[in-house]
Amino acid sequence: MIEPPHPFSPSRSRWRRQRDRLATGLIALGGIVVVLAVLAIGVFLVVEVLPALLGGQLDTQRVFASLTPMAWGTxxxxxxxxxxxxxxxLGAAIHSSMFMSQRLRSRxxxxxxxxxxxxxVVVGFIAGLVMAPWVERHLAGTLTLLLLLPLGVLLAGGVWRRLSPAWRRWFSLSRAGLWLVPWLALLVMAAFALSPWLERLLVDGDLRVWLDREMGIDxxxxxxxxxxxxxxxxxIPSIYALAEDALSGVPGGLGEGAHALGATRWQTLWKVVLPAAAPGIFAAVMIGAGRAVGETMIVLMASGNTALMSLSPFEGMRSMAAGIVVELPEAxxxxxxxxxxxxxALLLFLFTFLVNTLAEVVRSRLRRRYRWLGVAP
Structure with a gap:
């Protein structure tokens, strides 16, 4: 009787090892190319800027006058x-990782x-051509909604705590994202229904005129x-994904131990889960901040691209990335x-590099601090 060949023959094992080495080499090569490309961008910017700075080609006062509004806008x-x-x-990440049912979370x-x-560019197009004119026409309703939504959510939480156990099972926290939707829709309708009355009562019927007359805000x-x-x-999606992974990576035994010691769900969240997931959450926030600093099209299409230095949310700004996109083709x-x-561009590059470096340093320190918990988010 002829025995079938062994599925793991020496030739096949040798081919598999060579394939693994090739894959490892390609991955390492890709990482090296990315690092070299980033360094090449920095070197190119330094070579373009440094001779002009050392040679006195740029006027220092003009540099500050031109770049300060763009840095402020960024x-x-x-x-x-x-x-x-x-x-x-972060609220969505906490809810989906700790309270939402597994079936709903998977969807x-x-x-x-x-x-x-x-x-x-799609988000900027919608913001600049759809949302901005709509908010301008319904400014009082929008501000009323921004004030009413947090208060309405807190009210919903207070009412939920006073429900009987039977009603809490019907309105469980695992399905809060579903039963809160009608309540939020009701708050939206209430905000826009009350806004004309509030505008007549508080600001003489025209919020924009009142802002200009009383506060000097155009x-x-x-x-x-x-x-x-x-x-x-x-x-939001990038921050949510990273923060949710960090929170889901916290061992369930930590929360169960806190509950066994008498801690409430809120105490467990603040005292156990969030400190354990702090490195991943901090990295998520920093990555989101890095994208916000480098975003171009949304700022260009939704900000008016005006070089103003003001903290007012009702005035425009001009960011460095948007200024480069607008002026570089004509330079x-x-x-x-x-x-x-x-x-x-060099300042924007250095700022992003320093923010990411600071984020990694703080993240490493937080990981070492919470290493005794047995997690590495």
Missing amino acids: LKAALWAMLFSVPLA MKPTLELMEALPG YASRNAMIVGVAMGFAV VPGSEAYVMLMLA
């Missing part, structure tokens, strides 16, 4: 975007992560508030305007 756009995106993204998480594939149709909402919408290589744009 930070302002990122600030408002993070103020909008971080609470929503909701991929849907939210798919939002990251939406191009920034409302611009495309402003920081529009940019914050639009860019925050684009940043002659070697001219003062060209060198100025290269300097702006």
Whole structure:
């Protein structure tokens, strides 16, 4: 009787080892190429800018006058975007990882992560041509909604705590994302129904005129508030995905032990789960901030591209990335305007590099601090 050949013959094992080595080499080569490409970009910018700075080609006062508003606009756009995106993204990550049922989570998480594939130019187009004019026409209703939504959510939580156990089973926290939708829709309708009455009562019937007369704020149709909402919408998926993975990676035994010692669900979240997942959450927020700082099309299409230095959410701004996109096609290589744009690109590159480096350093320290928990988010 002839025995069948062994499935793991020496030749097949040798071919498998060679294939693994080839794959490992290609992956290492790809990583090296990426690092060299990033370094090459930095070297190119330094070579373009440094001779002009050392040779006195650039006027220092003009450099500060030109770049300061763009640097301010970059930070302002990122600030408002993070103020909008971080609470929503972290709240969604906490809810889906700790309270949502596994069946609903398996459907909701991929849907939210798919939002990251939406191009920034599409988000900027919708924000600049659809959302900005609509908010301008319904400014009082929008501000009323921004005030009413957090209060309405807190009210819903307070009412839920006072429900009987039978009703809590019907309105469980694992399905809160479903039964809260009608309540949020009711809040939206209430905000826009109450806004005309509040506008007549508080600001003499015209909020824009009152802002200009009483506070000296000239409302611009495309402003920081529009940019914050639009860019925050684009940043939410990346922050959510990374934070949710970090929270899901915390061993369940830590939370169960806290519950066994008498801790409430809220205490377990704040005292056990969040500290254990802190490195991953911090990395998620920093990655979102890095994307917000480098975003171009959303800021360009939704901000009005005006070089203003103001913290007001009702006025526009101009970011470094948007300024480079607008002015670089018309700049002659070697001219003062060209060198100025290269300097702006170098500052943007260094700022992003330093933010990511700081994030990695803090993340490493947090991982070492919480290593005794047995997790590495």
